[in-house]
Amino acid sequence: MQFDLKPISAAGVGEALEKAERYRLLNEPSLAESICLDVLHIDPENQHALVMLLLALTDQFGHGASAGKARELLPRLRSEYEQHYYAGIIWERLAHSQLRKGSPNAVFAAYDAFRQAMHLYESAGTLRPPGNDDALLRWNTCARILMRNPNLRPRPDEAYEPVLGE
Numbered sequence: 001m002q003f004d005l006k007p008i009s010a011a012g013v014g015e016a017l018e019k020a021e022r023y024r025l026l027n028e029p030s031l032a033e034s035i036c037l038d039v040l041h042i043d044p045e046n047q048h049a050l051v052m053l054l055l056a057l058t059d060q061f062g063h064g065a066s067a068g069k070a071r072e073l074l075p076r077l078r079s080e081y082e083q084h085y086y087a088g089i090i091w092e093r094l095a096h097s098q099l100r101k102g103s104p105n106a107v108f109a110a111y112d113a114f115r116q117a118m119h120l121y122e123s124a125g126t127l128r129p130p131g132n133d134d135a136l137l138r139w140n141t142c143a144r145i146l147m148r149n150p151n152l153r154p155r156p157d158e159a160y161e162p163v164l165g166e
Contacts, residue, residue: 008038013046020052029059050076054086061097081127085135088120092142108155114142 008016020035036053039046050073057070070090077083095113098106117138124135146152 005038005041007042010042013039013043013049017046017048017052020049020056024052024056024059027059029056029065032056033060045076045078047078047082051082051086055089058090058093061093062100067094081124081129081132081135084120084124084127085138088117088124088135088138091117091120092138095142105155107151107153111146111152111154114146114152118142 016035016039020032020039023029023032023035033053033056036049036056039049040053043049054070054073057065057073058067059065061067067090071087074083074087074090077086091113095110095117098110098113121135121139121142125139128135
């Protein structure tokens with residue numbers, strides 16, 4: 001079934017983004033996603049809407065949203081710092097999603113995702129505006145998670161073959 005979506009007014013963008021943020025805080029990321037799409041329909045380069053949409057998508061990891069959809073938004077962010085920082089957010093939230101999934105290989109996938117996030121946070125840290133320590137704070141969070149959870153570790157060497165008894 002198809003519907004013609006109703007465009008919002010340019011004058012309503014600010015209030016719409018406030019609503020999107022509230023929906024994220026209320027753990028209703030799909031509602032926030034919809035609002036951001038409406039904003040981006042009339043203002044495709046709205047940086048606040050792009051970031052909010054990216055975050056709303058990552059809020060839905062493990063519930064149907066894909067990392068690919070979130071990653072597609074990264075090149076639209078104007079700041080190189082934000083591109084690196086939010087790429088790190090995507091990886092970090094993927095790691096948490098893996099842990100919630102609890103599959104047998106989740107600890108390895110989560111470890112790899114945390115390390116990827118840390119790498120991106122490091123590169124964002126070199127680009128950060130003065131006084132903005134967000135990337136450093138996120139890096140420290142990932143590091144603490146890995147240090148507190150020894151079961152999160154790199155995937156064992158795939159070439160390893162167990163010795164079978166006769």
